Amino acid sequence: MSRSAHPAGPRHADVLPEGHPSAPPADLNHLDRKVWASTVTRTADGVVTVGGVEVTRLAEEFGTPAYLLDETDFRERARAWRTAFGADADVFYAGKAFLSRAVVRWLHDEGLNLDVCSGGELTTALSAGMPADRIAFHGNNKSVEEIETAVRVGVGRIVLDSFQEIVRVAHIAQSLGKRQRVQIRITVGVEAHTHEFIATAHEDQKFGIPLAGGQAAEAVRRALQLDGLELVGIHSHIGSQIFDMSGFEVAAHRVVGLLKDVRDEHGVELPEIDLGGGLGIAYTSADDPREPHEIAKALTEIVSRECERAKLRTPRISVEPGRAIVGPTAFTLYEVGTIKPLDGLRTYVSVDGGMSDNIRTALYDAEYSVALVSRTSEAAPMLVRVVGKHCESGDIVVKDAFLPADLAPGDLIAVPATGAYCRSMASNYNHALRPPVVAVRDGEARVIVRRETEEDLLRLDVG
Numbered sequence: 013m014s015r016s017a018h019p020a021g022p023r024h025a026d027v028l029p030e031g032h033p034s035a036p037p038a039d040l041n042h043l044d045r046k047v048w049a050s051t052v053t054r055t056a057d058g059v060v061t062v063g064g065v066e067v068t069r070l071a072e073e074f075g076t077p078a079y080l081l082d083e084t085d086f087r088e089r090a091r092a093w094r095t096a097f098g099a100d101a102d103v104f105y106a107g108k109a110f111l112s113r114a115v116v117r118w119l120h121d122e123g124l125n126l127d128v129c130s131g132g133e134l135t136t137a138l139s140a141g142m143p144a145d146r147i148a149f150h151g152n153n154k155s156v157e158e159i160e161t162a163v164r165v166g167v168g169r170i171v172l173d174s175f176q177e178i179v180r181v182a183h184i185a186q187s188l189g190k191r192q193r194v195q196i197r198i199t200v201g202v203e204a205h206t207h208e209f210i211a212t213a214h215e216d217q218k219f220g221i222p223l224a225g226g227q228a229a230e231a232v233r234r235a236l237q238l239d240g241l242e243l244v245g246i247h248s249h250i251g252s253q254i255f256d257m258s259g260f261e262v263a264a265h266r267v268v269g270l271l272k273d274v275r276d277e278h279g280v281e282l283p284e285i286d287l288g289g290g291l292g293i294a295y296t297s298a299d300d301p302r303e304p305h306e307i308a309k310a311l312t313e314i315v316s317r318e319c320e321r322a323k324l325r326t327p328r329i330s331v332e333p334g335r336a337i338v339g340p341t342a343f344t345l346y347e348v349g350t351i352k353p354l355d356g357l358r359t360y361v362s363v364d365g366g367m368s369d370n371i372r373t374a375l376y377d378a379e380y381s382v383a384l385v386s387r388t389s390e391a392a393p394m395l396v397r398v399v400g401k402h403c404e405s406g407d408i409v410v411k412d413a414f415l416p417a418d419l420a421p422g423d424l425i426a427v428p429a430t431g432a433y434c435r436s437m438a439s440n441y442n443h444a445l446r447p448p449v450v451a452v453r454d455g456e457a458r459v460i461v462r463r464e465t466e467e468d469l470l471r472l473d474v475g
């Protein structure tokens with residue numbers, strides 16, 4: 013996950029987790045710009061604001077826990093990616109990170125395209141007015157219904173993930189009297205430096221068609237023969253929360269190698285390369301993510317250089333950032349409940365949410381930061397573990413962090429960088445009600461995804 017190491021097991025309070033600052037931050041009231049959305053600031057009276065609105069007011073109006081999303085920051089990040097890649101490339105926001113109709117409209121405004129990976133995401137995108145030709149449809153096991161819908165509405169591309177799917181999509185397109193634009197997702201054999209569950213370019217896994225053993229070349233051969241398909245390019249996604257650009261470099265090199273082989277064998281120069289998403293963000297002060305313009309420069313240079321070597325026309329590049337756009341734009345606001353100091357170990361701070369609104373810590377050993385946001389404090393730092401209210405000891409939100417020792421029930425604390433893969437992976441475990449997403453901008457807050465209610469739970473329970 014983040015580059016910081018992952019401490020395991022209980023520790024004595026004076027032993028600091030590896031990879032974390034060797035001492036508590038000098039000022040616990042300070043908000044590190046790296047991990048907070050761009051409009052987040054602390055006012056003179058100590059209360060934190062986002063988009064010009066105090067978190068105390070937001071808690072009163074919308075309750076806790078809540079995801080507070082800085083719309084200005086989202087738009088700025090989307091625009092930065094769009095501008096960095098310019099008119100000769102496409103940016104597909106990966107909807108799996110977080111998708112709602114408001115987000116679709118912002119993306120549309122800012123000139124981004126959208127990557128969806130299910131019928132549900134496709135429906136959300138279309139219902140908010142994203143033109144179908146700006147949508148890419150992904151997935152390793154798309155259903156026949158999903159493929160039919162995608163072809164019928166005219167999605168810009170379907171990313172083919174298996175030999176069976178090449179035939180399936182071709183047949184469906186043909187039966188609907190269409191020729192579907194497609195890319196083939198390949199696995200280039202790169203071991204991305206990230207958590208095993210979110211690394212996707214090594215060969216022993218469910219996504220894509222391996223380059224190894226000529227399988228990707230065979231997939232191209234088959235796709236080119238089928239009337240229902242217009243093969244426009246090759247896709248590679250090497251994993252997620254990656255900081256090191258060398259994996260992308262190797263991937264680009266190998267994808268261009270395949271384009272060259274395709275040109276040599278078929279006399280066809282495929283016009284597109286998609287290098288996927290996966291760029292890391294700062295979850296703690298220890299992480300140093302790259303800016304979109306650096307990433308764009310690095311990726312376009314690699315592809316141009318490799319194409320020049322292979323004497324190929326440079327294809328149109330596309331990328332699919334999810335986390336890097338939405339991740340830093342939101343934080344989760346919680347109210348502190350029970351505080352339990354464990355002598356010689358650490359203090360457990362329980363909040364009114366937990367693994368149902370952020371499964372990432374339990375699932376990937378992810379690291380997060382936390383701050384007291386309803387007031388400042390000059391009290392000494394205490395080493396805490398922020399935990400949820402679920403019936404499970406692995407229900408941890410922030411493994412190791414410092415909060416002021418005068419923390420009390422009723423205080424508001426916030427966990428930054430929860431915009432990606434938190435609401436989208438939220439669950440109803442223990443019949444928790446999934447929190448709302450509140451977008452804040454220029455002094456105004458509006459709910460873009462409402463809080464679940466007990467009626468919502470009972471509506472599905474039809475026994």
Ligand code: LLP
Nearest residue numbers: 106249252253289290291332333334335433
């Ligand atoms: N494109 C493809 C084909 C993908 O599979 C993904 C993510 C992305 C783009 C966007 O990746 P991003 O830029 O957001 O890293 N639940 C995990 C992450 C799973 C990522 C799945 N695919 C997490 O919470 O870290």
